[in-house]
Amino acid sequence: MTDIAVKATDRTSSGGRMKARGKLIDFAIDIFLFGFSIMMILPLAFLISNAFKTPQEMLAWPPRLIPSDPTLENFRSVLADTPLLRWIFNSIAFASLSMVAIVMTSAIAGYVLAKFPFRSLNIIFMLILATAIVPFEVYMIPLYFQAQMLGVLNSLWGLLLGYLVMSFGIFLIRQNVMHSIPDELLEAARIDGAGEFWIFWKIVLPLLRGALGALAVLAFFQAWTSFAWPMIVATTRESYTIEVGLALFQTGFTVDLGRLSAASAAVLVPSITLFVILRRNFVQGVASTGMKE
């Protein structure tokens, strides 16, 4: 009896030591990861902080995260000098329309390519897959001349032209339909006399809500952060997206870092907030890009 008790305490004490050591290592890892995480977001935190600093304080060393004498002067001056709100509006409109177009085209095409086993469709799918690896930068110059031919340069529609479809979106929805929607379900609906369009609208779409949500977030951010295409298509001050507007604004002669930071912060704060809200959707979408093969 005592023997067993002794053995038991012995085991727990050595187990306890192991556990304590493990805890210490975990604690060290936590500290490291915490420091690393802070380092990753520190540049952005300083950018936002700099937006509120006076020119004198910008020169101060060490830089302070909380401005000692916060001012809105930088924001006021940026808003007076640039159509910043217009640029933000352009970006939001462009990203939203692109998101809608990509979600619609991907949902329909992904569903058809997953559930209709015809040879002609297979060929279409191979074509889509083959073009998926071609980077946008490769074909944007001919696309620019197409936009010019349509007369949509310097407009929302011109921006949109490059971001109407997404090969990966079609692929993602196709995979999702194949894995999550059983053939029997569709057959049952057909036997009940449901039309093909009704089935897509009332059965398939609701089941794809999660995947479409992830794709929507992905598509929105893709357009929101696009740079090269808006750069060549939008060449008038009024038609810039926020990315292009800021990039060109910073090449100006009289621009100081305070005002640049203010303009950047005005863009960053809403997009970081949006990201934190939509984090789950976003991470799901991005993670699925890695599951291609």
Next chain:
Amino acid sequence: MLQQKRWRFAILAILPTLAIFAWVRMYPIAETLRLSLHQWDILSKNKPFIGLANFRELFQDQLFLSALINTSIIAFGVVILTVPTAMVIAALIHHRTQSRFSGFYETAVFIPHVVSLVPAAMAWKWIFDARLGPLNALLEFFGIPAQAWLFDPVLSVICIIILCSWQALGYAVLIYLVGFKNLPVSLFEAAKLDGASGVQRFRYVSMPMLKPITLYVSVVTLISGFNVYAQAFVLASDSQGAPGRQVRVLVLDMLENSFRNYRVGYAASEAVILLAIVLVLTLIQFGLLREKGRS
């Protein structure tokens, strides 16, 4: 009959998407390939076929060659910096999944990947700024002379690599995290029973098991590295409004040839070279993966 009805629906449903796809993807890709073999300045009506002359000229073009070299250095630099870091960070985050802060770690590492390029680059422009930047202030604090980070051709390439890695890291960590989650737990328990330490388990179990993911992340990072443009545009532009004079990258050289020098055919052949690089990288990835699957 029924089959035919279904076929009709499928074709009608996919037709709009297919039409858009053909118009904004396949046609311009084909056009890029075609233009690369032609000489076309925007103004003239006729585009004579000149075979591979564009490509021959490209490989004697100092500007293009320096752009190609810069872009390759940036792309490989980013991979070398990002992939090992991402693997370690992902392993640590995965190890601390139960931690109260794991959500914070993931978000913090991922945020640089989602924020818009230009504002984020602006933050680094301040850090690297020769006069106001904290980096130089820090160096001087340690008695190292200040550097003109963004005006020196070598240093500005390093700056671009740092900026790109900072942004690419989040994606790589995310993909690795998915990989770690999919590793069989039993394998680790077996290794643990055999007395393998955490570091040993990482080195001899996780790393070999995650090889396909490492390959995938490396190739994706390389490809996006070869498409670098915005980062170079913002960081390495001077106030005279001559962007990218310090660091020429492929996309910039291409756009300049097309829209500043009006040599569209020439620019298209640069695009074809970019495409070739991407294709080769993708094929290498698939080849290595298949080889692994066979062994």
